[in-house]
Amino acid sequence: MTTDLTRAAAQLPQLAHPRNPGMALDLEWVAQAQANAPAIARRAASLPATRGVKKDHQAAWLCKAISLIDLTALSGDDTPGRVRRLCAKARQPVRPDLLAALGMEGLTTGAVCVYHEMVETAVRALDGSGIPVAAVSTGFPAGLSPYRLRLAEIGESVAAGASEIDIVISRRHVLTGDWQALYDEMCQMRQAAGSAHVKAILATGELGSLRNVARASLVCMMAGADFIKTSTGKEPVNATLPVSLTMIRAIRDYQDRTGFRIGFKPAGGISKAKEALVYLAMMKEELGHPWLQPDLFRFGASSLLGDIERQLDHHVTGCYSAANRHPLG
Numbered sequence: 001m002t003t004d005l006t007r008a009a010a011q012l013p014q015l016a017h018p019r020n021p022g023m024a025l026d027l028e029w030v031a032q033a034q035a036n037a038p039a040i041a042r043r044a045a046s047l048p049a050t051r052g053v054k055k056d057h058q059a060a061w062l063c064k065a066i067s068l069i070d071l072t073a074l075s076g077d078d079t080p081g082r083v084r085r086l087c088a089k090a091r092q093p094v095r096p097d098l099l100a101a102l103g104m105e106g107l108t109t110g111a112v113c114v115y116h117e118m119v120e121t122a123v124r125a126l127d128g129s130g131i132p133v134a135a136v137s138t139g140f141p142a143g144l145s146p147y148r149l150r151l152a153e154i155g156e157s158v159a160a161g162a163s164e165i166d167i168v169i170s171r172r173h174v175l176t177g178d179w180q181a182l183y184d185e186m187c188q189m190r191q192a193a194g195s196a197h198v199k200a201i202l203a204t205g206e207l208g209s210l211r212n213v214a215r216a217s218l219v220c221m222m223a224g225a226d227f228i229k230t231s232t233g234k235e236p237v238n239a240t241l242p243v244s245l246t247m248i249r250a251i252r253d254y255q256d257r258t259g260f261r262i263g264f265k266p267a268g269g270i271s272k273a274k275e276a277l278v279y280l281a282m283m284k285e286e287l288g289h290p291w292l293q294p295d296l297f298r299f300g301a302s303s304l305l306g307d308i309e310r311q312l313d314h315h316v317t318g319c320y321s322a323a324n325r326h327p328l329g
């Protein structure tokens with residue numbers, strides 16, 4: 001990557017863009033959507049090998065990655081205390097002396113992502129920081145609770161202070177090709193969220209094929225999704241590069257035809273700094289600079305921050321610290 005890209009990486013401002021209003025379901029467009037799996041696999045395989053950045057450039061890109069993390073706690077044993085510690089980490093993601101050495105004081109994560117029950121605790125803990133709270137909703141992770149309860153859950157999370165709602169789609173609508181049902185569900189979920197932004201979790205590891213991923217991505221965008229997200233983190237296979245390429249090419253297609261920009265959130269299993277760098281290079285090359293800002297790109301990750309902090313520690317001090325010195329992220 002060039003110095004020019006590294007300068008872009010160090011910038012933190014959010015870009016404003018009009019919210020996706022959605023459109024009528026276009027079944028012809030959905031039917032045309034394909035995914036050339038061998039070509040996607042070749043492109044995915046070429047990304048890690050060719051996109052290395054080193055030294056200061058790498059540190060700048062890693063700071064950029066931190067600003068794009070939805071710092072996540074989604075465990076059955078989450079407690080208010082753990083969520084408060086997570087929020088403290090979101091406010092101060094890296095040791096102050098390291099941030100000072102990097103000239104990155106004030107850096108925070110993109111958001112904190114929790115279950116509904118923890119929204120109020122997170123909102124209180126982040127008060128004044130400007131860091132949004134995202135709630136996973138609609139019967140996360142399977143999305144199989146009664147439909148009216150799933151819609152009500154969105155409203156409850158918004159009322160509790162969540163400004164972003166990560167909904168799970170009904171995988172069966174994709175697996176049975178019932179695009180109308182998926183579209184209607186997504187429209188109603190978007191409506192239930194009101195002004196809160198909606199990330200549609202496709203749970204791609206359960207959709208059977210990349211073609212289904214491409215089609216489900218399009219339908220969710222047509223129905224007004226603000227972001228499309230790969231996974232809950234609970235499927236057997238979560239974020240992968242081929243699935244991500246399929247989704248971001250659907251995003252490009254949607255922008256070409258409608259003019260609206262949709263965000264992308266790979267989530268689940270992204271835990272290493274070097275993986276984050278590959279994702280950022282992919283976003284830059286496939287969609288361009290606007291998708292390196294938190295309004296259009298997030299990592300859904302519970303342990304990525306710890307590895308990034310460790311790499312930054314090494315960059316500044318020359319020594320690797322033990323992973324257990326970077327808990328909660």
Ligand SMILES: O=C[C@H](O)COP(=O)(O)O
Pocket residue numbers: 072074113231232233234267268269270300301302303304
């Ligand atoms: O949405 C976020 C994911 O659940 C996080 O998954 P992870 O714990 O594998 O990083």
